[in-house]
Amino acid sequence: MTRTAPAPDVSTFSACPGPSAVGRNLPPPAGSLGLGQFVGRSLFPLLALTLILGTLLWGPWVTLALAVASWAVVGRIG
Amino acid sequence: MADPRRRPLLLRPFARDEDVHCVVYHVVVLLACGAAFWIWLHPDSAGLSGPLAKTAFVVAAALLLGWISGVDVGVNFHNHTHRRIFRAPWLNRWFGRLWTFSGGWPSFFWEHAHVRVHHANVMEADDWTLPRRRPDGRFESVWRYCALHWPWRYAAHLAHDFTTGRGGHQVGRRALGELIVFAFLYSIPFWIDVPMALCLWVLPHFVANCVTMGSGMYVQHAGGAPKSSGARYQHSNTFLSRFFNLTMFNIGYHLEHHELPGLHWADLPALHRRMRATYAQEGARVVPYGYYRAARIVSSVLDPDGGYRRFTVDDQLPEFRRDAPHPQREPEASARPRLTSRSA
Numbered sequence: 001m002t003r004t005a006p007a008p009d010v011s012t013f014s015a016c017p018g019p020s021a022v023g024r025n026l027p028p029p030a031g032s033l034g035l036g037q038f039v040g041r042s043l044f045p046l047l048a049l050t051l052i053l054g055t056l057l058w059g060p061w062v063t064l065a066l067a068v069a070s071w072a073v074v075g076r077i078g
Numbered sequence: 079m080a081d082p083r084r085r086p087l088l089l090r091p092f093a094r095d096e097d098v099h100c101v102v103y104h105v106v107v108l109l110a111c112g113a114a115f116w117i118w119l120h121p122d123s124a125g126l127s128g129p130l131a132k133t134a135f136v137v138a139a140a141l142l143l144g145w146i147s148g149v150d151v152g153v154n155f156h157n158h159t160h161r162r163i164f165r166a167p168w169l170n171r172w173f174g175r176l177w178t179f180s181g182g183w184p185s186f187f188w189e190h191a192h193v194r195v196h197h198a199n200v201m202e203a204d205d206w207t208l209p210r211r212r213p214d215g216r217f218e219s220v221w222r223y224c225a226l227h228w229p230w231r232y233a234a235h236l237a238h239d240f241t242t243g244r245g246g247h248q249v250g251r252r253a254l255g256e257l258i259v260f261a262f263l264y265s266i267p268f269w270i271d272v273p274m275a276l277c278l279w280v281l282p283h284f285v286a287n288c289v290t291m292g293s294g295m296y297v298q299h300a301g302g303a304p305k306s307s308g309a310r311y312q313h314s315n316t317f318l319s320r321f322f323n324l325t326m327f328n329i330g331y332h333l334e335h336h337e338l339p340g341l342h343w344a345d346l347p348a349l350h351r352r353m354r355a356t357y358a359q360e361g362a363r364v365v366p367y368g369y370y371r372a373a374r375i376v377s378s379v380l381d382p383d384g385g386y387r388r389f390t391v392d393d394q395l396p397e398f399r400r401d402a403p404h405p406q407r408e409p410e411a412s413a414r415p416r417l418t419s420r421s422a
């Protein structure tokens with residue numbers, strides 16, 4: 001998709017330089033608003049919300065086991 | 079450039095379309111907190127029948143909420159401090175306040191620590207956000223850093239900065255005002271149920287700051303060197319795990335981020351591709367995985383020195399290692415004209 005908004009003002013912070021010419025000339029990222037991107041970017045909070053709400057179904061011990069397993073798995077692949 | 083009025087109504091407040099992801103992330107974090115609170119207040123519906131079951135739920139919720147609220151501030155809000163996500167200044171200011179209170183921070187305080195202290199002085203002596211150095215130059219143990227830095231060192235340094243004027247004119251007055259806003263927002267769960275607030279609000283924030291953000295800050299710069307040492311591209315580590323960067327707003331491109339802090343997070347992979355040859359030539363620090371695995375490696379209990387060495391030396395991608403044969407590398411590479419955010 002194409003970028004549709006003007007570059008915002010980043011001069012609020014003196015320690016934070018604005019985008020260089022390199023930055024401005026970068027190609028726009030593809031598919032930046034697709035459903036997969038939404039799920040991907042928010043994967044961890046969606047996972048946390050699912051596990052917490054899942055306590056209503058499977059109880060606190062399964063939630064704890066799944067939370068620990070999530071940490072272990074992401075600690076290996078992330 | 080397209081007319082902003084032609085954008086879909088929901089996207090018009092945003093500076094860039096991709097910034098919608100940041101808001102969605104934060105809203106889901108708040109929903110997860112709310113869900114945990116609801117379950118605490120309705121224990122029978124989730125089988126929290128006794129103290130053990132309740133403890134299991136609290137530990138699980140602390141791990142999950144601490145994880146995501148740490149990322150929500152340390153990565154998600156972090157992007158906002160460099161490049162505002164909304165077009166309206168008032169919306170940026172107020173959404174920022176509502177963004178960080180669920181991570182245990184007043185937005186102005188985190189912004190000060192990150193932008194004015196960390197980015198302006200990365201790896202230098204004035205950068206008090208990073209781990210302290212051992213006599214041999216290595217970072218202190220990640221365990222020590224995570225245990226001592228938040229909130230203890232942060233509080234002492236922030237108090238010093240705000241009372242001595244580091245951060246600009248009337249910074250102390252503004253900090254006080256922001257602290258009052260934060261105190262009001264942060265106290266909301268306490269009005270509902272004090273034990274719930276301690277277990278499902280304060281405890282997750284301990285995990286968010288000490289574990290999630292603490293280990294993240296550690297691995298972003300472990301093994302690096304400041305620019306003043308002459309090593310141009312060694313101040314930060316870059317992490318190339320695709321899974322990690324897709325789920326973490328490209329924060330793995332950390333060298334790129336420090337080189338151009340104002341560049342939008344969605345553009346960081348492209349900047350990496352463009353600069354990759356230069357980074358390889360100058361021995362930048364790049365590993366193939368993400369922060370999570372890096373944190374697991376450096377926090378090795380049985381072999382802490384080995385874990386630190388593995389992350390900072392052994393696991394660096396061969397293409398970028400300084401001892402790797404490279405046809406274009408020159409002895410005085412750091413003296414050549416370089417791409418910088420101001421000179422490019």
